[in-house]
Amino acid sequence: MINGKRESKEMESPNQEKPSLFNSMFKAKYDKITTDVSHISQITKELAQDDPRRVVHSIKVAFAITVVSLFYYFDPLYEGFGVGAMWAVLTVVVVFEFSVGATLGKGVNRVLATILGGMLAVGAHRLSSLPGKKLEPFCLGVCVFITAGVTTFLRFFPKMKARFDYGVLIFILTFSLICVSGYRDDEVIDMAHKRITTILIGSSTSVIVCVVICPVWAGTDLHKLVATNLLTLALFFQEFGVEYFKTSSDEIANDNNEALLDGLKNVLDSKNNLDSLLNLAKWEPRHGRFKGSHPWTQYQKIGELARHCACRAEALHGFIYPHLQIPKEVKSKFRETRCKMSSESGIALKELSLAMKKMTKPSKAKPHLINAKQAAQNLNLLLKSNIWKNLNLSEVTSVATVATLLVDIVTCIQEIADAVEELASLAKFKDFKDVKVAPQIEKAKLGNQGSIKRAFLC
Amino acid sequence: MINGKRESKEMESPNQEKPSLFNSMFKAKYDKITTDVSHISQITKELAQDDPRRVVHSIKVAFAITVVSLFYYFDPLYEGFGVGAMWAVLTVVVVFEFSVGATLGKGVNRVLATILGGMLAVGAHRLSSLPGKKLEPFCLGVCVFITAGVTTFLRFFPKMKARFDYGVLIFILTFSLICVSGYRDDEVIDMAHKRITTILIGSSTSVIVCVVICPVWAGTDLHKLVATNLLTLALFFQEFGVEYFKTSSDEIANDNNEALLDGLKNVLDSKNNLDSLLNLAKWEPRHGRFKGSHPWTQYQKIGELARHCACRAEALHGFIYPHLQIPKEVKSKFRETRCKMSSESGIALKELSLAMKKMTKPSKAKPHLINAKQAAQNLNLLLKSNIWKNLNLSEVTSVATVATLLVDIVTCIQEIADAVEELASLAKFKDFKDVKVAPQIEKAKLGNQGSIKRAFLC
Numbered sequence: 001m002i003n004g005k006r007e008s009k010e011m012e013s014p015n016q017e018k019p020s021l022f023n024s025m026f027k028a029k030y031d032k033i034t035t036d037v038s039h040i041s042q043i044t045k046e047l048a049q050d051d052p053r054r055v056v057h058s059i060k061v062a063f064a065i066t067v068v069s070l071f072y073y074f075d076p077l078y079e080g081f082g083v084g085a086m087w088a089v090l091t092v093v094v095v096f097e098f099s100v101g102a103t104l105g106k107g108v109n110r111v112l113a114t115i116l117g118g119m120l121a122v123g124a125h126r127l128s129s130l131p132g133k134k135l136e137p138f139c140l141g142v143c144v145f146i147t148a149g150v151t152t153f154l155r156f157f158p159k160m161k162a163r164f165d166y167g168v169l170i171f172i173l174t175f176s177l178i179c180v181s182g183y184r185d186d187e188v189i190d191m192a193h194k195r196i197t198t199i200l201i202g203s204s205t206s207v208i209v210c211v212v213i214c215p216v217w218a219g220t221d222l223h224k225l226v227a228t229n230l231l232t233l234a235l236f237f238q239e240f241g242v243e244y245f246k247t248s249s250d251e252i253a254n255d256n257n258e259a260l261l262d263g264l265k266n267v268l269d270s271k272n273n274l275d276s277l278l279n280l281a282k283w284e285p286r287h288g289r290f291k292g293s294h295p296w297t298q299y300q301k302i303g304e305l306a307r308h309c310a311c312r313a314e315a316l317h318g319f320i321y322p323h324l325q326i327p328k329e330v331k332s333k334f335r336e337t338r339c340k341m342s343s344e345s346g347i348a349l350k351e352l353s354l355a356m357k358k359m360t361k362p363s364k365a366k367p368h369l370i371n372a373k374q375a376a377q378n379l380n381l382l383l384k385s386n387i388w389k390n391l392n393l394s395e396v397t398s399v400a401t402v403a404t405l406l407v408d409i410v411t412c413i414q415e416i417a418d419a420v421e422e423l424a425s426l427a428k429f430k431d432f433k434d435v436k437v438a439p440q441i442e443k444a445k446l447g448n449q450g451s452i453k454r455a456f457l458c
Numbered sequence: 459m460i461n462g463k464r465e466s467k468e469m470e471s472p473n474q475e476k477p478s479l480f481n482s483m484f485k486a487k488y489d490k491i492t493t494d495v496s497h498i499s500q501i502t503k504e505l506a507q508d509d510p511r512r513v514v515h516s517i518k519v520a521f522a523i524t525v526v527s528l529f530y531y532f533d534p535l536y537e538g539f540g541v542g543a544m545w546a547v548l549t550v551v552v553v554f555e556f557s558v559g560a561t562l563g564k565g566v567n568r569v570l571a572t573i574l575g576g577m578l579a580v581g582a583h584r585l586s587s588l589p590g591k592k593l594e595p596f597c598l599g600v601c602v603f604i605t606a607g608v609t610t611f612l613r614f615f616p617k618m619k620a621r622f623d624y625g626v627l628i629f630i631l632t633f634s635l636i637c638v639s640g641y642r643d644d645e646v647i648d649m650a651h652k653r654i655t656t657i658l659i660g661s662s663t664s665v666i667v668c669v670v671i672c673p674v675w676a677g678t679d680l681h682k683l684v685a686t687n688l689l690t691l692a693l694f695f696q697e698f699g700v701e702y703f704k705t706s707s708d709e710i711a712n713d714n715n716e717a718l719l720d721g722l723k724n725v726l727d728s729k730n731n732l733d734s735l736l737n738l739a740k741w742e743p744r745h746g747r748f749k750g751s752h753p754w755t756q757y758q759k760i761g762e763l764a765r766h767c768a769c770r771a772e773a774l775h776g777f778i779y780p781h782l783q784i785p786k787e788v789k790s791k792f793r794e795t796r797c798k799m800s801s802e803s804g805i806a807l808k809e810l811s812l813a814m815k816k817m818t819k820p821s822k823a824k825p826h827l828i829n830a831k832q833a834a835q836n837l838n839l840l841l842k843s844n845i846w847k848n849l850n851l852s853e854v855t856s857v858a859t860v861a862t863l864l865v866d867i868v869t870c871i872q873e874i875a876d877a878v879e880e881l882a883s884l885a886k887f888k889d890f891k892d893v894k895v896a897p898q899i900e901k902a903k904l905g906n907q908g909s910i911k912r913a914f915l916c
Binding site (some may be wrong): 043044047054055057058059061062063065066069072073086090093094137140141144145146147148149150152153156157169172173176177179180181268269271272307311312314315318319383396397398400401403404405408 | 512520523530544551630634639726730770776777863866
């Protein structure tokens with residue numbers, strides 16, 4: 001019995017170790033999985049909260065695919081198209097995009113390119129069969145080679161790339177598929193007809209679902225993006241007026257500073273987003289307050305000027321918290337003029353942004369722009385005055401640089417104002433009546449809300 | 459007879475008018491067509507000369523499609539796959555991209571997503587058939603709806619979007635197609651197997667043709683783009699030294715001015731191109747002098763610093779041709795220091811660019827950077843000296859601004875140098891031996907060749 005107990009103890013010890021090793025490994029794995037899952041769910045939550053349209057879009061895509069797959073499930077619908085019905089499902093998956101412009105653009109491209117490719121392929125098939133059955137594969141091969149080569153090169157043309165890149169791809173696809181499979185299937189026309197019909201069904205389902213259920217308009221997004229960029233610049237200039245004379249040890253400064261720089265970076269990096277939204281907006285029909293003939297290209301001009309202005313603002317940002325060695329008197333005089341110039345520039349930009357958002361004429365921006373110009377003239381007078389005489393040039397260099405850059409920026413904002421004015425006249429914006437400014441700005445979630453209130457201090 | 463003649467004359471006059479109207483319309487049409495054709499051929503020529511790889515790419519795509527279509531033309535190959543062989547053609551058309559990275563990325567995405575989507579679809583098909591034939595379409599519909607919705611939302615995840623966007627799309631596609639068509643075709647596994655095999659054939663054909671015939675590496679393009687951006691900045695600073703003291707009436711000035719600004723704009727707008735090349739480069743295996751573990755993300759850092767520097771340079775550009783009212787003596791002293799600072803910065807950047815191009819350590823840039831810093835110190839001393847005492851601040855404002863911006867730029871170039879140094883150590887670049895500088899730069903076609911020679915004047 002004693003021996004038996006010993007044995008059982010000996011047996012137990014490795015057994016006890018094994019589960020503990022296994023347990024710790026299992027626990028480590030389990031912990032890693034729970035961390036990963038919580039991380040993913042966190043990102044998911046952020047993505048959904050950041051833009052709830054993403055959730056709606058996912059449901060819309062799932063709905064459209066399910067609707068099209070009805071062709072397979074129900075016999076009467078299936079009878080008509082057979083296996084070809086899968087092209088409808090494929091079309092929905094590939095064509096359905098986030099915005100109406102993108103979906104419409106892809107849909108139109110796909111349908112037109114399929115019709116053109118199908119027709120040409122039928123022609124090529126007929127021509128290739130003329131020299132006889134033996135030479136047919138050779139002729140078809142040559143046709144496919146030349147067409148694929150030429151159309152692939154077409155994709156490098158800037159205008160084609162911007163609007164018809166997907167169409168050219170689908171043209172090559174349809175042409176090759178019908179040409180090649182036509183060699184087997186003598187009913188080429190029937191095949192082309194079925195393919196075009198199913199693609200039409202898929203494309204129109206996508207477009208209808210995209211437009212009817214909570215549509216996302218690329219044009220509206222473009223309009224908002226440009227207006228937001230102007231507001232970001234406005235916040236920067238208003239904030240700059242306050243921050244410039246602070247020391248870097250101030251509490252809020254650093255957070256605010258980063259938020260300002262991030263905002264400028266967003267404006268500077270918005271080119272690609274803006275250009276692609278512009279291309280998509282051109283596909284969209286009349287919607288909301290945007291007419292069919294809305295001057296979309298004008299947004300590109302305003303966007304470019306805003307980036308130009310952001311570049312100057314980034315250069316200006318290097319002079320927040322300078323170690324000014326100038327006397328208090330000089331400082332306060334300079335502060336007043338510079339602060340006015342910066343804040344008036346900011347308000348002018350904010351008014352331009354608001355006018356764009358409300359689609360009214362930017363008449364309220366003008367007086368602030370005039371004030372900013374007046375402040376610039378005052379600054380010039382101040383620079384010409386004698387108060388600087390007893391100072392070293394190196395001591396007032398940063399003051400002079402900020403002043404010069406601000407004068408340059410006022411010119412830049414004048415150009416932006418002109419471009420917004422041009423947009424207002426081209427798009428026939430209404431006259432400004434009575435728009436409450438403050439609540440509108442507070443509603444604009446730029447992740448920089450505290451700074452707006454502080455900006456008004458200036 | 460007379461009457462007859464009269465009649466014939468009356469008949470002639472409208473007849474004579476008609477052909478002339480017809481002729482003029484025909485001529486106008488003909489002229490328009492010839493103008494269009496010559497315009498298109500001009501663009502084609504430019505596109506081909508600008509980057510001859512575009513022509514090679516078009517031929518490669520045509521060749522790959524023709525090779526894959528052999529499956530249809532030859533009976534033994536056709537027997538194996540039947541109509542499913544068209545998936546191979548479709549895969550080549552969709553997967554074949556300009557660079558190896560893009561083709562490989564799309565190919566791998568397509569194959570993996572097809573396998574995963576196919577396997578899950580077979581599972582879903584089996585599960586759905588459990589509750590009975592009547593409930594099967596309903597279960598399949600729910601499966602497709604949930605999978606399509608969840609995976610569409612996955613496409614919004616930044617990391618997924620960057621590398622696996624196409625894969626997620628293909629996953630939804632395969633899953634939906636096999637789930638849906640599986641309801642008709644009981645041999646789901648056979649169908650999935652055929653689809654995966656044909657897609658593997660299409661993808662591997664694309665990758666092989668893309669890699670074997672004149673491959674275009676995204677990594678090499680990324681490396682060249684970043685080096686070219688540094689060279690563009692170098693040219694700007696060297697040119698700025700010369701142009702700053704010219705008057706705007708100088709002959710060459712305007713052309714040069716525009717070329718300089720265009721160069722800066724290219725650097726500022728390169729973010730998107732750089733980011734997408736980075737994503738593609740990560741897919742590429744070892745090639746040329748780039749190892750598999752090449753530190754590609756470092757290029758993003760250098761690119762961002764270069765854009766930051768270009769921003770400062772654009773602000774600086776506003777001060778070319780200032781109306782300087784300062785005495786000649788002061789001007790010449792200032793000119794010497796500023797010119798040295800600008801040109802040494804330019805040479806330092808050029809050396810950094812060359813070191814990157816040659817993949818050597820950027821040891822030759824260091825002395826020029828030290829010189830630039832020394833010049834910055836001298837400039838500070840000059841600003842502290844008495845020569846400015848008798849001048850108005852407004853008269854020397856632009857001088858002070860240029861000086862401050864240049865000091866800021868020297869700091870920025872130091873950061874670029876550090877980043878290039880880091881890249882050189884991470885990628886184990888060789889030590890610099892003997893690289894001829896001048897011919898290398900003259901070979902770099904930036905459309906700004908004249909300016910390089912002028913830059914050496916400074």
